[in-house]
Amino acid sequence: MISAGVTSLNLPERIAAARQRIWFHAPPYGRFAAAAPLCEALHATLSRPQGPCLTIATLPCMEISWMPDFMRLLRPHANRQALQQELADSDNFLRQLKNDHPERVHIRTIHLRPSLPVLIIDDTIYFGHFAHSATLTPDGFWCTVTAPVEELLRIAAHPAMPHAAHGPVAEQHAAQDLVSEQYTAQMLVSEQHTAQVLVSEQHTAQMLVPEHRAALRIVEECVTSTCSAAESAVPFTQQTTTEP
Numbered sequence: 001m002i003s004a005g006v007t008s009l010n011l012p013e014r015i016a017a018a019r020q021r022i023w024f025h026a027p028p029y030g031r032f033a034a035a036a037p038l039c040e041a042l043h044a045t046l047s048r049p050q051g052p053c054l055t056i057a058t059l060p061c062m063e064i065s066w067m068p069d070f071m072r073l074l075r076p077h078a079n080r081q082a083l084q085q086e087l088a089d090s091d092n093f094l095r096q097l098k099n100d101h102p103e104r105v106h107i108r109t110i111h112l113r114p115s116l117p118v119l120i121i122d123d124t125i126y127f128g129h130f131a132h133s134a135t136l137t138p139d140g141f142w143c144t145v146t147a148p149v150e151e152l153l154r155i156a157a158h159p160a161m162p163h164a165a166h167g168p169v170a171e172q173h174a175a176q177d178l179v180s181e182q183y184t185a186q187m188l189v190s191e192q193h194t195a196q197v198l199v200s201e202q203h204t205a206q207m208l209v210p211e212h213r214a215a216l217r218i219v220e221e222c223v224t225s226t227c228s229a230a231e232s233a234v235p236f237t238q239q240t241t242t243e244p
Helices: 011-014 030-034 036-047 067-076 080-100 149-156 167-179 181-207 210-224
Strands: 002-004 020-024 054-059 106-109 118-121 125-129 141-146
Touching: 011 036, 011 118, 020 080, 020 210, 030 036, 030 080, 036 054, 036 080, 054 080, 067 080, 118 210, 125 210, 141 210, 149 210
Parallel strands: 020 054, 054 106
Antiparallel strands: 002 141, 020 118, 118 125, 125 141
């Protein structure tokens, strides 16, 4: 289904009825913070016993190389000061949510330039689009699809190809390999298990019906372009080249 404008999605009502998960991948969230019905629905749902958790993706700072252009795409008429303020307001909104519901709110930072805005509530995926337009993203077209999100999240959590170890960790493993044959055997078993998991997940992805395989691309956007604080070894300001 295609809707005109995010307000047509009736998000407060859908959030209030959420049972499994809520995932927001559509920062910044200044408009969310200003929408009282949506905030009330979020707080009520996150306070409900046995209610869902909220996973929410936030943008990095403006010093990251792709951020100025991306923010100009989102807010074409805003100056840098206004953009900084909107990011600060969004961060404050997330910080307050985390303070109010520390066990239910999980914040992830986007480390790759977003391709599209996504909202997931239970097994319903809502996604919009970015455009060079005076009409902002919330007022553009939004698509709604239903898919087995739990299964898609599991598949998206395993990359199509394993990444080779590198840097100090790899050197440490190499030294341990020389010292311990047992460690080498354990690593081989672990690698074989990882390969089996990857093959299994790839096979599962191939077996999806076309509609669910298409939905997997959107879920992968949410999973692979973000990381939690625990998953990030160094700050993003060190990971990403900044503008000169």
